[in-house]
Amino acid sequence: MKKKGSLLSFRPDIKVIDATIRDGGLVNDFRFTDEFVRQLYAANVQAGVDYMEFGYKASRDIFNESEFGSWKFCNEDDIRNIVGENDTDMKIAVMADVGRCDYRRDIIDRADSAIDLVRIATYINTIPAALRMVEYCHARGYETTINIMAISNAKESEVNEALSLIGQSPADGIYIVDSYGALYMEQIEELADKYLETAEANQKFVGIHAHNNQQLAFANTIAALTRGVSYLDSTVSGMGRGAGNCASEQLLGFLKNPKYDIIPILRFIEKQIVPLKETGVVWGYNIPYLLTGQTNQHPRSAIAATKEKRTDYLNFLLELNDRY
Amino acid sequence: MKKKGSLLSFRPDIKVIDATIRDGGLVNDFRFTDEFVRQLYAANVQAGVDYMEFGYKASRDIFNESEFGSWKFCNEDDIRNIVGENDTDMKIAVMADVGRCDYRRDIIDRADSAIDLVRIATYINTIPAALRMVEYCHARGYETTINIMAISNAKESEVNEALSLIGQSPADGIYIVDSYGALYMEQIEELADKYLETAEANQKFVGIHAHNNQQLAFANTIAALTRGVSYLDSTVSGMGRGAGNCASEQLLGFLKNPKYDIIPILRFIEKQIVPLKETGVVWGYNIPYLLTGQTNQHPRSAIAATKEKRTDYLNFLLELNDRY
Numbered sequence: 001m002k003k004k005g006s007l008l009s010f011r012p013d014i015k016v017i018d019a020t021i022r023d024g025g026l027v028n029d030f031r032f033t034d035e036f037v038r039q040l041y042a043a044n045v046q047a048g049v050d051y052m053e054f055g056y057k058a059s060r061d062i063f064n065e066s067e068f069g070s071w072k073f074c075n076e077d078d079i080r081n082i083v084g085e086n087d088t089d090m091k092i093a094v095m096a097d098v099g100r101c102d103y104r105r106d107i108i109d110r111a112d113s114a115i116d117l118v119r120i121a122t123y124i125n126t127i128p129a130a131l132r133m134v135e136y137c138h139a140r141g142y143e144t145t146i147n148i149m150a151i152s153n154a155k156e157s158e159v160n161e162a163l164s165l166i167g168q169s170p171a172d173g174i175y176i177v178d179s180y181g182a183l184y185m186e187q188i189e190e191l192a193d194k195y196l197e198t199a200e201a202n203q204k205f206v207g208i209h210a211h212n213n214q215q216l217a218f219a220n221t222i223a224a225l226t227r228g229v230s231y232l233d234s235t236v237s238g239m240g241r242g243a244g245n246c247a248s249e250q251l252l253g254f255l256k257n258p259k260y261d262i263i264p265i266l267r268f269i270e271k272q273i274v275p276l277k278e279t280g281v282v283w284g285y286n287i288p289y290l291l292t293g294q295t296n297q298h299p300r301s302a303i304a305a306t307k308e309k310r311t312d313y314l315n316f317l318l319e320l321n322d323r324y
Numbered sequence: 325m326k327k328k329g330s331l332l333s334f335r336p337d338i339k340v341i342d343a344t345i346r347d348g349g350l351v352n353d354f355r356f357t358d359e360f361v362r363q364l365y366a367a368n369v370q371a372g373v374d375y376m377e378f379g380y381k382a383s384r385d386i387f388n389e390s391e392f393g394s395w396k397f398c399n400e401d402d403i404r405n406i407v408g409e410n411d412t413d414m415k416i417a418v419m420a421d422v423g424r425c426d427y428r429r430d431i432i433d434r435a436d437s438a439i440d441l442v443r444i445a446t447y448i449n450t451i452p453a454a455l456r457m458v459e460y461c462h463a464r465g466y467e468t469t470i471n472i473m474a475i476s477n478a479k480e481s482e483v484n485e486a487l488s489l490i491g492q493s494p495a496d497g498i499y500i501v502d503s504y505g506a507l508y509m510e511q512i513e514e515l516a517d518k519y520l521e522t523a524e525a526n527q528k529f530v531g532i533h534a535h536n537n538q539q540l541a542f543a544n545t546i547a548a549l550t551r552g553v554s555y556l557d558s559t560v561s562g563m564g565r566g567a568g569n570c571a572s573e574q575l576l577g578f579l580k581n582p583k584y585d586i587i588p589i590l591r592f593i594e595k596q597i598v599p600l601k602e603t604g605v606v607w608g609y610n611i612p613y614l615l616t617g618q619t620n621q622h623p624r625s626a627i628a629a630t631k632e633k634r635t636d637y638l639n640f641l642l643e644l645n646d647r648y
Contacts, residue, residue, distance in 0.1 A: 007510060184546060184578070185509065186331060214574060215536075215609075219543030222508060237611075249611060250538060253618040254508070266637040269611065274635045285539075285609075287561075287573060287593065294577040311598045313590040 004228045010257040013230040015050035017207070018248060021071050022053040022095050023233075023240035027283050028276075030055055030069035036272050037071070037082050040236065045088045046264035047252055051117055053093040054079055059102040073106075079114040091116035095147075096137075098122040098129045103136055110141030117143040119175070124154045127162045131169050138170040145207060145231070147175035151191065152182040152296050159191070163198040173205040173231055174198065178220060181213025181243055181289065182296035185223035192227035200228075207231030210246050212238055213293025213302075215285050217246040222254065236265055237273045242299035242306075243289035282306065287313050295320050328552045334581040337554040339374035341531070342572060345395050346377040346419050347557075347564035351607050352600075354379055354393035360596050361395070361406050364560065369412045370588035371576060375441055377417040378403055383426040397430075403438040415440035419471070420461075422446040422453045427460055434465030441467040443499070448478045451486045455493050462494040469531060469555070471499035475515065476506040476620050483515070487522040497529040497555055498522065502544060505537025505567055505613065506620035509547035516551035524552075531555030534570050536562055537617025537626075539609050541570040546578065560589060561597045566623035566630075567613035606630065611637050619644050 005011045020040060021032060037054075044052045055071030063072060070078040074094045086092055092115050096103055107118065118137040122130035127148070134144045146166050151159070166174055176191050183191075188208070195206045208224040208231070210217035221232055234251040238244035249269065252262045288302035288310065297320060305316055329335045344364060345356060361378075368376045379395030387396060394402040398418045410416055416439050420427055431442065442461040446454035451472070458468045470490050475483070490498055500515050507515075512532070519530045532548040532555070534541040545556055558575040562568035573593065576586045612626035612634065621644060629640055 003510075007508065184331065185543060186327075186546075186550065212539075215539045215542055218539055219509060222510075226510065247614075249614060253614070263638060263641070266611070266641060270635055270637055287590070290571075290573060290577065311594055313594055314587060317587070317590060 003226045005226065008256065010255065011225075011230070012257070013205070014225065014255065014257065015231050016048070016248075016251060016255070016260065017051040017053060017093065017231055017233045018044045018049045018235065019053045019209070019233045019245065020235040020239050020248070022055045023235050023245055024283070025055055025069065025071050026241040027239065028069075028281050029067065030071040032069060032071060034081070036276070039268055039272055041082050043236075043264040043268035045090050047248070047261050048257070048259040049090055049248070051091045051093045053095060053119065054082075055094060057094050057096040057101045057103065057106050057118070059100060059106065061102060062100055074115075076108065076114060083114055086114055091143075093117040093119055095119045095121050096133060098126045098133065101133070103133050107137060107140065107142075115142065117145065119145045119147050120171075121147045121149055121177075123150060124148055124158050124162050127165055131165060131171075134169050134171045143172050144170070145173035145175050146171045147177050147207075147209065149177045150179040150298075151177055152180050152187075159194065163195065167198045167202045167204075171204060173207050175207040175209055175231070176224060176229070177209045178211055180296055180298060181211035181217065181293040183220060184216065185219055188220045188223045189227050192224045192229050196228050205230050207233065209233040211240070211293075211299075212243040212245060212285050213289040213299065215290075217244070218250040218254075221246045221251060237269055239273070239283055242283065242303050243285045243293070244283045288316055291317050291320055327550050329550065332580060334579065335549075335554070336581070337529070338549065338579065338581065339555050340372070340572070340575060340579070340584065341375040341377060341417065341555055341557045342368045342373045342559065343377045343533070343557050343569065344559040344563050344572070346379050347559050347569055348607070349379055349393065349395050350565040351563065352393075352605050353391065354395040356393060356395060358405065360600070363592055363596055365406050367560075367588040367592035369414050371572070371585050372581070372583040373414055373572070375415045375417045377419060377443070378406075379418060381418050381420040381425050381427070381430050381442070383424060383430070385426060386424055398439075400432065400438055407438055410438060415467075417441040417443055419443045419445050420457060422450045422457065425457070427457055431461060431464065431466075439466065441469065443469045443471050444495075445471045445473055445501075447474060448472055448482050448486050451489055455489060455495075458493050458495045467496050468494070469497035469499050470495045471501050471531075471533065473501045474503040474622075475501055476504050476511075483518065487519065491522045491526045491528075495528060497531050499531040499533055499555070500548060500553070501533045502535055504620055504622060505535035505541065505617040507544060508540065509543055512544045512547045513551050516548045516553050520552050529554050531557065533557040535564070535617075535623075536567040536569060536609050537613040537623065539614075541568070542574040542578075545570045545575060561593055563597070563607055566607065566627050567609045567617070568607045612640055615641050615644055
């Protein structure tokens with residue numbers, strides 16, 4: 001495939017999805033103040049963001065509600081408390097994890113819901129379960145995506161089979177998710193071409209959710225969009241698990257569509273992110289995350305090393321390499 | 325042009341140039357302890373780094389020696405004090421700025437010098453002066469490169485003319501220098517193709533020196549190398565002016581040539597960079613640097629904002645946009 005778009009024009013098919021509360025919630029157990037979420041909602045609307053993801057639809061039977069803030073569960077009332085009737089151009093998204101969501105109980109008809117898009121997060125070996133959730137949500141009127149996580153660990157044959165199954169499903173979109181921040185632009189481009197082939201044959205779109213372990217989240221997002229990927233995830237200041245994500249202020253400052261505006265995001269950072277960081281909430285690139293990214297591993301050991309403020313990077317790498 | 329190399333093989337033409345002392349010296353006025361420089365030298369040798377740049381050959385008539393550490397001037401004795409006869413496979417580089425270097429006095433014959441490579445830093449409008457320096461250094465036996473700074477501000481016609489002049493010169497290499505951290509991979513690739521056309525027609529190589537204002541230094545370095553750029557600048561932990569550079573630990577962890585080893589660099593970070601940062605020496609990505617990068621401006625206002633710990637990002641952007 002060829003490059004799509006140029007650096008001075010814009011592609012109207014591009015959508016920006018703010019995932020600050022959902023991915024950022026993994027850093028602070030979803031304990032955001034209502035004021036934070038309300039201001040983020042207002043900032044995203046003003047910034048021209050297309051979707052705001054509020055959090056997970058996690059099952060209260062699996063997770064203890066007292067251990068998390070509201071956005072782990074995304075009750076309709078909690079979303080309504082922020083968005084009212086959401087009389088804006090921005091749509092509302094939530095994420096539902098395969099195996100962690102009681103969707104038949106917790107996902108109601110879209111007509112009665114504040115939610116527009118349900119993103120189904122799955123590993124490659126649980127695609128059939130993910131497709132059942134897609135069918136359920138689609139039948140209830142939602143837009144849906146399938147987000148195949150940890151794709152850097154999947155074999156080509158698995159990806160091919162997954163795409164073939166998803167192609168026949170009612171999912172509106174398919175997401176490339178580099179959970180480990182392990183992929184380089186060349187690999188993202190190859191995945192993008194492959195996903196787009198299935199997507200375009202089936203009237204679907206492709207999205208990208210990148211992690212910043214190797215400081216490549218923004219670069220990989222650009223690489224994907226130049227191939228034709230159109231749903232671009234970002235979070236304010238990159239807030240997200242471990243090394244975090246592509247930052248909204250990077251992405252909105254890059255995109256040329258005049259509907260996008262970096263200014264409300266900068267104001268939100270001043271008002272809410274700077275104070276949040278001062279309370280000790282920590283995310284973002286460091287050497288342990290670089291090393292889990294380079295070695296294509298889950299960031300959990302780097303999250304622990306960051307918490308312990310470890311600087312014995314060499315020992316840390318030796319531990320990572322001792323995996324067999 | 326096509327991609328050169330693959331993610332599992334390696335290109336023997338690739339060289340890694342450590343610029344920690346030179347670009348990092350812009351952060352601390354070149355006041356490194358001898359121990360720091362000696363350990364860095366040892367780490368680079370062990371890591372398989374091909375060249376280590378010690379600093380600038382700045383004129384003592386222009387700059388006051390008492391205001392800077394030794395590596396602003398790179399006297400032969402100071403280099404010898406670290407490297408002795410440099411009985412290693414790693415070569416020694418220095419940078420000489422057009423208009424700031426008394427090269428006829430301070431650059432001696434290579435046969436009597438510890439230095440192997442002189443990198444001539446120039447803006448695009450001082451290429452003729454740079455070429456005179458190249459000729460001088462080449463005649464004295466040095467390897468030479470021309471590093472055209474702030475290339476994001478140059479017009480295509482200027483770049484074409486500069487390359488045509490450099491093509492006829494004895495310079496061994498031509499460097500793409502993204503001083504403002506303003507360029508995206510697509511632009512780096514275009515410049516790389518253009519530089520390589522001149523270089524390959526004249527038996528020269530092309531190098532890349534990237535800045536991390538938009539967190540694209542590593543990505544742009546990869547983008548350049550995949551086109552055929554072979555001299556890759558990095559600094560330990562990205563230490564360098566403002567947002568800093570492509571980090572050696574990123575680059576060495578990416579390159580597949582078994583001669584390169586990230587371990588000595590991780591050890592050096594533990595032993596020297598962590599304590600250096602604790603003394604309050606500051607560099608690296610932040611929002612003001614992102615904004616000067618996005619707007620293709622010199623980072624000086626962001627350096628000032630960082631020093632003042634400003635978090636009024638919106639005002640900062642408005643100041644940047646008020647430039648006419």
